Amino acid sequence: MVATPRSWVIVSTGGSESGQTLWHGRFGEAPSDALLAFTESLSFDRRLAAHDIAGSRAHARMLAKQGIVSAAERDAVLVALDTVDDEIRDGAFTFLPSDEDVHTAVERRVTELAGPAGGKLHTGRSRNDQIATDLRLWWREAGREIGHRIVELQTVLVERAAEAGEVYLPGYTHLQRAQPVLLAHHLLAHFWAFDRDVDRLTDALVRADVSPLGAGALAGSSLPLDPTATADELGFARTFENSLDAVSDRDFVAEALFVLAMTQVHLSRIGEEVVLWSSEEFGFLRLSDGYSTGSSMMPQKKNPHISELARGKAGRLIGNLAGFLATLKGLPLTYNRDLQEDKEPLFDAFDQCSRALLAVRGLLETATFVDKRAMAAASDPAMAATDLAEWLVARGTPFREAHRIVGAIVRNSIERGVPMDELVESDPALGPEAVELLAAGVAVTRRTTPGGAGPEPVARQLVKARERLDDRRTRLVR
Ligand code: ARG
Numbered sequence: 001m002v003a004t005p006r007s008w009v010i011v012s013t014g015g016s017e018s019g020q021t022l023w024h025g026r027f028g029e030a031p032s033d034a035l036l037a038f039t040e041s042l043s044f045d046r047r048l049a050a051h052d053i054a055g056s057r058a059h060a061r062m063l064a065k066q067g068i069v070s071a072a073e074r075d076a077v078l079v080a081l082d083t084v085d086d087e088i089r090d091g092a093f094t095f096l097p098s099d100e101d102v103h104t105a106v107e108r109r110v111t112e113l114a115g116p117a118g119g120k121l122h123t124g125r126s127r128n129d130q131i132a133t134d135l136r137l138w139w140r141e142a143g144r145e146i147g148h149r150i151v152e153l154q155t156v157l158v159e160r161a162a163e164a165g166e167v168y169l170p171g172y173t174h175l176q177r178a179q180p181v182l183l184a185h186h187l188l189a190h191f192w193a194f195d196r197d198v199d200r201l202t203d204a205l206v207r208a209d210v211s212p213l214g215a216g217a218l219a220g221s222s223l224p225l226d227p228t229a230t231a232d233e234l235g236f237a238r239t240f241e242n243s244l245d246a247v248s249d250r251d252f253v254a255e256a257l258f259v260l261a262m263t264q265v266h267l268s269r270i271g272e273e274v275v276l277w278s279s280e281e282f283g284f285l286r287l288s289d290g291y292s293t294g295s296s297m298m299p300q301k302k303n304p305h306i307s308e309l310a311r312g313k314a315g316r317l318i319g320n321l322a323g324f325l326a327t328l329k330g331l332p333l334t335y336n337r338d339l340q341e342d343k344e345p346l347f348d349a350f351d352q353c354s355r356a357l358l359a360v361r362g363l364l365e366t367a368t369f370v371d372k373r374a375m376a377a378a379s380d381p382a383m384a385a386t387d388l389a390e391w392l393v394a395r396g397t398p399f400r401e402a403h404r405i406v407g408a409i410v411r412n413s414i415e416r417g418v419p420m421d422e423l424v425e426s427d428p429a430l431g432p433e434a435v436e437l438l439a440a441g442v443a444v445t446r447r448t449t450p451g452g453a454g455p456e457p458v459a460r461q462l463v464k465a466r467e468r469l470d471d472r473r474t475r476l477v478r
Contacts, residue, residue, distance in 0.1 A: 022104050022127075041101045041340050044347060049088045051137035052102050052130070053081050055213060056110070058233040059125055066224050068124065073117035080113035081106075102134075103127045124225045126217035128247040128335040133213045135342065137234065139256055142350045143205045147198055147476045149357035150263065151469065154194050156365045158465050161187040161458075168444040169284060169374035170383060171453060179386055180378035180444040181453035183369060184462065190270055191465050197263040198472060204259050208252035211236035215246035218334040248334040250324075253342045257321040260349040261314070267356050268314035271307035274363065278304050283373040288366035291359070306359045313352050320345035379440035381420040382410055387437045387446055392429060405429055 021031060057078060064074035084106055087093035099105035111118030161184035171181035211234055214220070214227025220243045231239040240246035277285035278292075287304060295301035327341045385406050392402035409427060413420045421438050424430045437443065447454030451461065 020098060020108075021100060022107065022122075036097070036100065039100065039337070039340075041343065042095060042099050042105060044344050045102045045131075045134075046095065046105070047347060048102050048131075048134040048138055048343075049093075049106065050085065051134040052106050053085050053088075054137060054234060055130060055133045055230075056106065056121060057081055058230040059213060060121060061233060062226050062229040063120070063123055065229060066226055068223055068225075069117070069120045073120055076114040076117035077110060077121050080110040080118060083113055084109045101127070101131075103130055124216060124221040124223045125213070126215075126247070126335075128217050129212045129215040129243075131339075132215075132247055132249070133211060133234070135346070136208050136210070136212070136236075136252060139208055139252060139346070140205060142354075143201055143208075143256065143259075144476060146260065146263070146350065146354060146357070147201050147472075149354055149361075150194050150198050150201070151472050151476060153357050153361040153364070154191050154198075154465075154472075155469060156361050157187050157191040157194075158462065158469060160364060160369075161185075161191070161465070162462060164369065166441075166455065167369065167371045167375060168378050168441065170378040177377070177380065177383055179447075179453070180383055180441075181447070182444060182455065182458050183371075183374065185453040185458045188458070188461055188465055190266065193266045193269075194263070195468060197259065197266060198476075200259045200262065202475070204252065204255040206237070207255065209237040210246075211239045212246035212249075213239075215240055215243035218247050219243055244334045248331065248336075248339070250328060250339060250342050253346050254321070254325055254328065256346055257317070257324055257349055260353045261317040261321045264310070264314045264317040264349075264353050264356060267353075267360050268311040270360060270364075271304075271310035274307040274367075275304050275311070278307075278367075282377075284370055284377070286368040286370060287363065288368070291363040291366055306363050310356045310360055313356060317349045317352060320349045375441065378444070381438040382413075384437050384443040385410055387443045388424065388430065388434055390446075391434055391437060397429065 021027075024030075060069070060074050060077045060081070063069040064071055069077075084093065087109070093105075093109070095105050096108070099108060107118070107121060110121055164183040164187065167183040168180045169183055169186065170177040171179050171186070211227065211231035213230040213234070214225045216225075227239040274285060274287075276282050278287050287302065289302075291306055292302045293305040295303065324342060324345050327338050331338055388406045388409075389399065389402040392405065393399050397405070405427070409420060409423045409430075412418065413423055421435045424438065425432050425435050427434075437446075445454055448456055450457055452458075
């Protein structure tokens with residue numbers, strides 16, 4: 001027999017018995033368990049409790065200032081909010097199965113504690129402006145934490161670069177040995193990538209610094225709310241210009257996801273290099289025991305799992321960004337429940353990136369560079385080929401011609417098995433003076449141009465990187 005619709009409607013028994021939804025007045029039947037299980041956000045948005053409470057404090061004060069609630073009602077609510085805050089911090093707060101989200105949980109408890117005054121807290125407010133406010137407050141803190149972690153990682157890169165001194169290694173293009181570069185130069189290349197991440201992060205935080213509170217569900221209010229007062233109290237730089245935009249704007253989440261994904265991509269690229277460098281084949285880097293893992297079967301193994309996960313998790317963070325943009329793209333104004341899908345990817349991206357920054361930092365801080373291996377790999381005379389060509393250019397040979405001459409020497413050396421220095425010495429265009437360029441460690445010293453890979457520009461770069469770090473440290477603190 002084909003079931004009639006009524007027979008498959010799951011009628012809730014459990015969900016609402018222990019509490020009530022914020023919207024039960026309009027409904028004749030309790031919400032089904034299936035609905036609650038599918039639509040709840042408490043399991044992840046309880047993490048916003050402190051920010052939800054901060055928003056409620058500001059809102060309650062504003063309501064009293066505007067004469068919408070009395071001073072006594074405000075105080076009753078504020079005392080209750082303090083208690084809720086303590087209960088949540090101490091882990092003593094009881095979340096009920098009927099608490100659909102953190103806003104419901106906090107307001108329910110405030111009303112239990114403050115009585116009728118608690119029922120006035122939500123005056124002129126909607127969970128739509130409330131959640132947008134909470135999440136911006138959360139991201140302001142989380143973003144700063146990421147900023148600090150990036151700067152700490154950059155500090156390690158700078159310290160290791162300073163220690164690296166004259167050590168050099170092959171610079172690669174297409175993962176083929178190209179020209180020798182100072183190890184410091186290579187490490188600082190990653191420093192500047194993270195520097196851009198901090199720039200992006202601080203810019204994103206400036207754009208996110210808008211208070212949506214006072215937008216109501218979507219259209220503002222008939223009550224004399226003062227959005228500027230709540231914005232000021234919460235430390236936002238400004239308030240919204242348009243209530244419809246205020247409750248539906250999640251650009252700040254998308255930007256946060258991008259900033260985090262980009263940072264993770266930078267970690268991933270370091271990760272890939274650590275995987276290569278710590279292999280027997282390269283042997284440029286030895287990982288410390290504390291930052292590597294073993295194999296359950298092969299006793300000799302030491303694996304670069306942090307690096308692999310830094311690389312692997314980049315895919316996940318890119319997915320969080322792409323997924324959330326897909327969530328946003330079809331949404332009509334204004335708030336739609338789809339927007340609840342902003343939090344899990346954002347929290348996840350933050351958690352993963354934050355842990356990755358810490359782990360990669362420790363890895364780089366404790367790893368040992370095998371200078372001999374790195375320098376030996378970069379001492380192949382063929383890596384001075386560009387220098388030979390430029391030596392010819394300095395003596396009047398057009399570059400194309402110089403390239404051809406040196407290219408022919410390299411080919412000859414490979415095909416006939418004759419060492420390059422012999423061929424350079426006997427070449428009429430080059431000769432004994434040019435042979436000196438082939439000696440180990442010479443080519444890298446000839447990189448003298450600004451931003452180049454040799455000792456002079458790298459020393460200047462190091463000074464700049466340090467200045468940059470000092471500047472970041474003072475600016476990021478607030
Ligand atoms: N939990 C929702 C979110 O995270 C906020 C509640 C909005 N619900 C509503 N019925 N307006 O976006």
